[in-house]
Amino acid sequence: MKEFHIINVGNSLLSNFQRNNPEISKIQQSDNDFWKKAIDDVNFMEEIFRFLESNPKERSAEMNTFLRVVEGKNPKEIEVYLSGTNTYSNEICVRTIQRYLRDKNFIVYDNPEFPGYFLEVNNYDEKYAKDEFVRGIAEMVDRFIYLALKKKEEGYEVFMNPTGGFKAHVIACALAGFLTGCKVYYMNEEFRNVIFMPELFYLPKGREVKLLEILSDRRPRSGAEYKSIADKFVNELERLRVYGLVDVETDDDGKPFRVKITARGILFLNTSKEVQR
Known part of the structure; x- marks a missing residue:
């Protein structure tokens, strides 16, 4: 059976890359000006890609779970939908993971970007940033539900991977999985194995x-x-x-x-x- 994986992408890849490169280790990931320049730097993007490629499970929380779940399966039978935020630091991670997966012959869809707070708070004000962040969470849940149901109708087995990202986005991703009866998997950095969550959903009655x-x-x-x-x-x-x-x-x-x-x-x-x- 073909598989469809919705993966919530956080910044673990970038965090690990910063730890490995002292000259940028102190740069805040909310510093959009710095990361905007980095994402336009071909050499930087190539360097972080090689960093991921050399040890994807260790250097990306999202890849650590995903690659364990799909191990031994045909990548051409697996479709991936990456979900990120509209911050430059996160876009670096999404683009890099996207390139890696495509190189491994997985089918990867262009992803939507949901409000990530930092861009909005820099360009507007805190109230607007907060409101947009909340709106984005609701849109994320609805979008994931739509995709999950559509792919199920097409005969796919649908998975949700809420390992990475803001805690609010992790919750939204998992919730969409529970509501649609998808397989939701997760792995803490200290776990040895991937955990598949039990089905959780309130059933109306009467x-x-x-x-x-x-x-x-x-x-x-x-x-x-x-x-x-x-x-x-x-x-x-x-x-x-x-x-x-x-x-x-x-x-x-x-x-x-x-x-x-x-x-x-x-x-x-x-x-x-x-x-x-």
Whole structure:
């Protein structure tokens, strides 16, 4: 069976490269000006690539897990989707890993970049950076869910590798895997073996399922329709909101006024129908 791996890429490769090169060991990875120059430096990019190539498992946390999972398999049957942030330090890691995997005959897709805070906080302000970071996490989960479901429909076995990256992105990657029933694998730097996580997902029941079915046409309910739902499904609405199965919008005063089902809610309903067939 063909495999599709979504890999969350952090900066472990760059961190290890810095430790090995004292002249840049003190440079902060949030220093976008420095790393922008580095990424445009052909010699630098070649040097860090050779660094990775010489010992990929030891020098990249993401490759340490991925290469162990796919060991002995045909790389031409394995597709990889790398996910990074819009920071120059992370782009260095993504580009280098991408080149390495392609050299090894894996199929690698161009990756999206999600807000990584440092670029936004330098160019705008802290509030904007924070808001964009949060928005990016939500987009990441939805994007990963879409890809996982699409590839499953095409007959692939889908894996999530949340080993690298910001902790928030690690959580988002793992969550998308749990919600879609993918295999989620992880490896701490002190572990000897890759760990496959157990399936974790909240399963709605009873009136929660009924509410999801009401919203399954994807039409947002606001005004009197929202009030009717909120009055009739007080506890159910809150639980579904907490677990990300519905989205409740609030006005400028923080009062909820609209509800709609999320991609995760649709996923649950579709999965339930498949199980019942």
